[in-house]
Amino acid sequence: MAGATKATVDLEALRANVRFVRELVGKGRLILACVKANAYGHGALRCANAALQAGADALGVARLDEALEFRQNGIGGRIVLIGPESLEATNDLVRADVEIAIDCADRLEAVLRAGKASRRVPIVHLAVDSGMARFGASFEEASQLAVRLSQAPEVSWAGVMTHFPVADTDQQRSVEQWRRFHALLSRWKTRGIAVPCCHAANSAAIMGLPETHADMVRPGIMLYGIPPGAAFASGKLRPVLRLETSVVALHWREEGDYVGYGETFRCNRRTLIATIPAGYGDGIPWTAGNRSWVLVNGRKAPVVGRISMDQTTIDVTDLREVHLGDPVVLIGSKGDQAITANDWARWCGTISYEITTRLRARPCEIRYIE
Numbered sequence: 001m002a003g004a005t006k007a008t009v010d011l012e013a014l015r016a017n018v019r020f021v022r023e024l025v026g027k028g029r030l031i032l033a034c035v036k037a038n039a040y041g042h043g044a045l046r047c048a049n050a051a052l053q054a055g056a057d058a059l060g061v062a063r064l065d066e067a068l069e070f071r072q073n074g075i076g077g078r079i080v081l082i083g084p085e086s087l088e089a090t091n092d093l094v095r096a097d098v099e100i101a102i103d104c105a106d107r108l109e110a111v112l113r114a115g116k117a118s119r120r121v122p123i124v125h126l127a128v129d130s131g132m133a134r135f136g137a138s139f140e141e142a143s144q145l146a147v148r149l150s151q152a153p154e155v156s157w158a159g160v161m162t163h164f165p166v167a168d169t170d171q172q173r174s175v176e177q178w179r180r181f182h183a184l185l186s187r188w189k190t191r192g193i194a195v196p197c198c199h200a201a202n203s204a205a206i207m208g209l210p211e212t213h214a215d216m217v218r219p220g221i222m223l224y225g226i227p228p229g230a231a232f233a234s235g236k237l238r239p240v241l242r243l244e245t246s247v248v249a250l251h252w253r254e255e256g257d258y259v260g261y262g263e264t265f266r267c268n269r270r271t272l273i274a275t276i277p278a279g280y281g282d283g284i285p286w287t288a289g290n291r292s293w294v295l296v297n298g299r300k301a302p303v304v305g306r307i308s309m310d311q312t313t314i315d316v317t318d319l320r321e322v323h324l325g326d327p328v329v330l331i332g333s334k335g336d337q338a339i340t341a342n343d344w345a346r347w348c349g350t351i352s353y354e355i356t357t358r359l360r361a362r363p364c365e366i367r368y369i370e
């Protein structure tokens with residue numbers, strides 16, 4: 001592919017971010033690297049292997065197919081399905097030795113049946129809801145499942161997990177949530193239940209709530225060098241993704257001319273408009289029109305008009321000199337200027353997670369830095 005738009009994924013930066021997680025949580029804890037959704041858009045297989053090289057102990061996925069891609073490409077280590085899949089996927093998950101999060105008796109039964117059918121001992125984590133209400137058994141259901149799991153030799157009970165809805169925005173509430181969850185596990189222990197590996201912390205909790213690190217942590221967004229929210233400094237995180245394109249059309253427009261669909265931008269002077277070959281078909285949010293910035297030749301220039309499917313228009317009138325083919329940075333830095341996934345998220349009313357996961361809408365050239 002020789003298109004103008006290129007993504008660069010810096011795997012050494014990703015490895016450095018895994019090592020940063022290790023620094024924060026210490027040697028005694030396990031790291032489950034979340035590489036779901038194509039590693040947040042960065043390329044599942046390459047990122048998974050890099051995370052493992054850097055000392056991650058397990059991989060976190062959200063779908064059967066994500067786990068199978070890893071198995072088919074020779075990844076033999078621990079893979080944990082951290083969310084709900086259809087019950088029909090259970091047989092294939094068990095056969096692929098994927099560890100499964102269990103939230104209800106039906107799912108446990110499906111896992112036990114799959115174990116019997118494939119003559120394997122399935123590995124499960126008990127998912128407990130402690131405030132997210134998306135996936136996980138209520139405390140009461142979880143207590144029943146814990147009793148059942150502690151007495152079932154035909155299944156290997158490898159973990160107990162919960163998830164924080166506001167670790168990035170409300171540490172107080174998250175600590176209270178953690179205490180309730182922890183107290184539940186303590187009650188189980190006093191009833192003689194041997195509670196296995198406990199895990200809860202996502203990136204925001206890893207960086208901001210050390211008391212929740214427990215036995216294993218589940219970093220996602222921070223592995224890609226993106227701070228988990230506005231309240232977090234990037235600190236030691238190293239950005240992994242760089243997205244760059246170039247000017248493919250360049251024209252002076254007259255005062256009073258409109259730019260783009262909907263005539264949402266009107267030139268209030270003679271205006272030099274640079275067009276780049278990336279639009280919402282490439283994952284740039286449509287809502288970025290008239291409210292975002294890119295780096296042209298290392299200088300910030302505003303996006304004007306609506307984002308099209310295949311193109312975006314930039315006002316480069318105030319830049320000293322612009323030519324066809326000049327580099328345009330969408331995500332990344334140049335000189336002392338930088339544009340981050342969090343910037344796009346802020347401009348577009350979304351979160352960095354959505355910005356990076358959607359970038360593969362149209363394939364572009366991807367270069368991996370080993």
Ligand SMILES: *Cc1c(COP(=O)(O)O)cnc(C)c1O
Pocket residue numbers: 034082083163201202203204218219220221222228
């Ligand atoms: C995606 C996910 C994570 C990782 O969250 P980040 O905020 O990206 O660190 C952790 N746990 C569960 C259950 C998840 O679904």
